Amino acid sequence: MTWLAVPEGTPFGLTNLPYGVFSTADAAPRVGVRIGDQVLDLAAALDDPVFAEPALNGFLAQGRSRWDEVRARVTELLTDERWRGTVEPALLPLDRVRLHLPFAVGDYVDFYASEHHASNIGRMFRSDSEPLTPNWKHLPIGYHGRSGTVVVSGTPVVRPNGQRKAPTDAAPGFGPCRRLDIEAEVGFVVGAGTEPGQPLAPADFADHVFGVCLVNDWSARDIQAWEYVPLGPFLGKSFATSVSPWVVPLAALEHARVAPPVQAPQPLPYLTGGRPWGLDLDLEVRLNGHVVSRPPYASMYWTPAQMLAHMTVNGATVRPGDLFASGTVSGPEKDQRGSLMELSWGGQDPITLPDGTTRSFLEDGDEVVISATAPGPDGTRIGLGEVAGRILPAADHPHFSQQDPKEQS
Amino acid sequence: MTWLAVPEGTPFGLTNLPYGVFSTADAAPRVGVRIGDQVLDLAAALDDPVFAEPALNGFLAQGRSRWDEVRARVTELLTDERWRGTVEPALLPLDRVRLHLPFAVGDYVDFYASEHHASNIGRMFRSDSEPLTPNWKHLPIGYHGRSGTVVVSGTPVVRPNGQRKAPTDAAPGFGPCRRLDIEAEVGFVVGAGTEPGQPLAPADFADHVFGVCLVNDWSARDIQAWEYVPLGPFLGKSFATSVSPWVVPLAALEHARVAPPVQAPQPLPYLTGGRPWGLDLDLEVRLNGHVVSRPPYASMYWTPAQMLAHMTVNGATVRPGDLFASGTVSGPEKDQRGSLMELSWGGQDPITLPDGTTRSFLEDGDEVVISATAPGPDGTRIGLGEVAGRILPAADHPHFSQQDPKEQS
Numbered sequence: 001m002t003w004l005a006v007p008e009g010t011p012f013g014l015t016n017l018p019y020g021v022f023s024t025a026d027a028a029p030r031v032g033v034r035i036g037d038q039v040l041d042l043a044a045a046l047d048d049p050v051f052a053e054p055a056l057n058g059f060l061a062q063g064r065s066r067w068d069e070v071r072a073r074v075t076e077l078l079t080d081e082r083w084r085g086t087v088e089p090a091l092l093p094l095d096r097v098r099l100h101l102p103f104a105v106g107d108y109v110d111f112y113a114s115e116h117h118a119s120n121i122g123r124m125f126r127s128d129s130e131p132l133t134p135n136w137k138h139l140p141i142g143y144h145g146r147s148g149t150v151v152v153s154g155t156p157v158v159r160p161n162g163q164r165k166a167p168t169d170a171a172p173g174f175g176p177c178r179r180l181d182i183e184a185e186v187g188f189v190v191g192a193g194t195e196p197g198q199p200l201a202p203a204d205f206a207d208h209v210f211g212v213c214l215v216n217d218w219s220a221r222d223i224q225a226w227e228y229v230p231l232g233p234f235l236g237k238s239f240a241t242s243v244s245p246w247v248v249p250l251a252a253l254e255h256a257r258v259a260p261p262v263q264a265p266q267p268l269p270y271l272t273g274g275r276p277w278g279l280d281l282d283l284e285v286r287l288n289g290h291v292v293s294r295p296p297y298a299s300m301y302w303t304p305a306q307m308l309a310h311m312t313v314n315g316a317t318v319r320p321g322d323l324f325a326s327g328t329v330s331g332p333e334k335d336q337r338g339s340l341m342e343l344s345w346g347g348q349d350p351i352t353l354p355d356g357t358t359r360s361f362l363e364d365g366d367e368v369v370i371s372a373t374a375p376g377p378d379g380t381r382i383g384l385g386e387v388a389g390r391i392l393p394a395a396d397h398p399h400f401s402q403q404d405p406k407e408q409s
Numbered sequence: 410m411t412w413l414a415v416p417e418g419t420p421f422g423l424t425n426l427p428y429g430v431f432s433t434a435d436a437a438p439r440v441g442v443r444i445g446d447q448v449l450d451l452a453a454a455l456d457d458p459v460f461a462e463p464a465l466n467g468f469l470a471q472g473r474s475r476w477d478e479v480r481a482r483v484t485e486l487l488t489d490e491r492w493r494g495t496v497e498p499a500l501l502p503l504d505r506v507r508l509h510l511p512f513a514v515g516d517y518v519d520f521y522a523s524e525h526h527a528s529n530i531g532r533m534f535r536s537d538s539e540p541l542t543p544n545w546k547h548l549p550i551g552y553h554g555r556s557g558t559v560v561v562s563g564t565p566v567v568r569p570n571g572q573r574k575a576p577t578d579a580a581p582g583f584g585p586c587r588r589l590d591i592e593a594e595v596g597f598v599v600g601a602g603t604e605p606g607q608p609l610a611p612a613d614f615a616d617h618v619f620g621v622c623l624v625n626d627w628s629a630r631d632i633q634a635w636e637y638v639p640l641g642p643f644l645g646k647s648f649a650t651s652v653s654p655w656v657v658p659l660a661a662l663e664h665a666r667v668a669p670p671v672q673a674p675q676p677l678p679y680l681t682g683g684r685p686w687g688l689d690l691d692l693e694v695r696l697n698g699h700v701v702s703r704p705p706y707a708s709m710y711w712t713p714a715q716m717l718a719h720m721t722v723n724g725a726t727v728r729p730g731d732l733f734a735s736g737t738v739s740g741p742e743k744d745q746r747g748s749l750m751e752l753s754w755g756g757q758d759p760i761t762l763p764d765g766t767t768r769s770f771l772e773d774g775d776e777v778v779i780s781a782t783a784p785g786p787d788g789t790r791i792g793l794g795e796v797a798g799r800i801l802p803a804a805d806h807p808h809f810s811q812q813d814p815k816e817q818s
Binding site for chain 2: 106107109112122125126133135138139141142143144145146147148149158160161162163165171172174196197199220223226227228229230231232233234235238239240265268269270310311313314315316317318319322395397
């Protein structure tokens with residue numbers, strides 16, 4: 001029980017305590033912990049200059065035992081009435097702070113771990129082949145994304161320009177993306193890094209991964225479809241990737257841990273071992289305020305512990321601040337799909353919003369909010385917060401008017 | 410003419426002056442400029458604390474006019490005898506310093522800009538289709554690589570373990586890479602960054618790119634072949650990418666500028682304009698001291714200015730320290746191919762070394778050195794130095810012995 005006034009049933013109580021980076025009109029960005037609708041300024045409350053830094057990276061690098069120690073200490077500060085006098089001056093109402101990107105992103109890797117999503121996309125992008133590629137059930141497929149364009153929730157997303165060619169076009173054209181999409185994902189934030197040639201086992205997950213955030217991997221499907229063979233998605237993804245401002249520590253997700261779906265064929269031994277890290281997170285995708293999907297993370301085929309083991313099996317290092325994301329979370333049901341591409345089946349079956357308008361892909365002005373909750377102790381829920389973004393119209397490209405005038409109208 | 414004693418015909422004379430990061434037994438890593446076989450300690454010679462940093466990034470962020478100013482100042486210091494007394498104490502023999510990764514890598518993007526390389530690889534990896542994918546001549550294909558495993562020349566490369574499956578295998582196996590390869594490339598180091606939504610034109614290249622280094626994009630072909638469909642190369646590339654320690658400023662490459670091969674079809678306007686940035690660099694690949702290839706950079710289809718324009722056309726930012734590489738440089742002739750995969754045609758036609766041994770791919774203990782020179786003024790040559798690496802045997806994976814015992818022998 002905290003001595004602090006927190007809203008009844010808050011998903012940000014003592015069992016959550018996520019970390020973020022905030023600033024105020026008076027003070028530069030520094031590390032805070034969310035409790036209810038307030039932020040505890042850790043630089044003020046704890047005697048460690050690492051919390052005065054504008055990113056979590058220094059704290060992330062300190063490792064599991066320090067993470068546990070700080071979590072215990074924050075819990076004590078908020079529980080033991082004796083600390084009230086010390087702590088109260090370090091508390092700020094959430095509506096008085098600005099939230100920033102919580103960590104400086106090292107490498108960003110995006111996986112493709114939902115069997116339902118991969119099957120759906122395979123059916124649409126490669127309709128002449130099996131929906132799942134032959135490697136899919138043997139390894140968690142992933143690729144590197146652009147870390148420099150990872151932005152915090154609330155940052156507007158400008159519709160990208162680019163080159164695209166429909167199969168029926170004779171030649172590629174240029175202009176604003178016409179199939180702008182979301183991908184509702186869960187991100188894993190690496191804390192303690194590794195030395196070169198130190199492959200991690202799935203059982204090492206909690207020693208190296210600090211916590212979890214929500215990710216919207218904005219996707220320009222028309223740009224992606226034209227560019228991605230043979231070396232994978234590039235400009236179709238690199239314009240923006242949004243993350244939620246609060247990183248929920250793994251320690252808060254103990255009650256969300258579940259076994260993933262049965263994996264058959266049995267994965268190679270380097271992808272096995274340890275208690276599994278499936279996670280029973282309930283995601284919700286809202287488009288202009290209307291819930292369009294409820295993707296269940298528990299349906300994901302590959303666990304994040306398997307992703308980490310795979311990512312390092314070749315000796316590659318991880319660093320504090322590396323981010324790897326799950327790939328789109330899509331469940332087996334139609335209203336559990338985590339992208340518009342799947343929800344509208346490539347535009348063949350647009351979704352209808354309460355205002356009577358329909359969507360196959362995003363329109364300028366649309367706002368997407370992805371949120372999630374997880375089971376806490378005793379039937380409570382903890383919150384992962386949300387990742388939000390609004391679409392702004394494409395910018396005029398300096399060369400735009402020269403190349404495809406008919407597309408400007 | 411410099412007052413300094415430099416070796417006759419040195420490729421590191423006054424017309425080159427590349428930047429690197431060095432340390433000595435007594436002093437921490439800081440920025441230096443190479444002249445002949447010496448290093449000028451810029452932190453000691455110039456009054457700017459940015460040169461006392463352990464990476465070029467701070468200087469890179471200062472932008473083109475400052476880069477030009479420092480180059481002019483260094484030239485003056487090394488030319489005007491009056492500065493000799495000041496400068497001599499700041500000079501160190503190259504063999505007394507240790508060279509480090511010259512810049513902290515932001516995002517690392519690898520392109521695929523050689524028509525000869527892409528055609529060769531296409532013939533081998535996708536023998537049932539056209540060698541070039543339909544998009545290849547419309548855009549410079551690229552993908553993001555792992556920036557956290559970019560290492561400086563001389564760093565040993567441990568043979569990666571991984572999952573691979575030959576088309577004839579029933580199921581994937583696990584173990585050390587059996588088709589370990591090089592890719593001889595040229596890298597471009599971003600200096601001045603951009604704001605979101607600021608697409609660059611090819612003509613903006615020299616305002617944003619500081620200089621050039623050599624890159625060896627080590628590749629595990631068996632791992633890559635099994636994993637890369639549909640999202641591109643991942644673990645087949647992410648274990649190590651080596652770069653040369655000296656970044657040659659664009660200002661030194663004025664005499665190397667050439668037009669690229671004719672581009673047909675005509676690229677879209679956003680990929681055109683400005684004097685072209687083809688580069689007449691002569692690469693050389695040595696395996697255990699023996700020259701196995703001489704790839705001509707002038708044969709590259711896409712210029713680095715076009716790569717930069719493409720990479721930013723969707724509004725994606727670039728940051729100081731971003732690295733983008735050309736992709737394997739392969740010329741039209743057999744002895745101009747920049748990978749062993751191409752030189753040995755996938756192992757069908759191994760190359761023979763002077764000691765009588767043959768190579769299709771790299772063996773443990775092999776050393777690869779990639780070097781390059783470029784035209785300077787008046788028939789001289791300037792050097793890009795070299796990127797070197799030796800292969801160490803694969804490490805035992807903690808799970809190794811459990812999964813594929815026969816492969817351990």
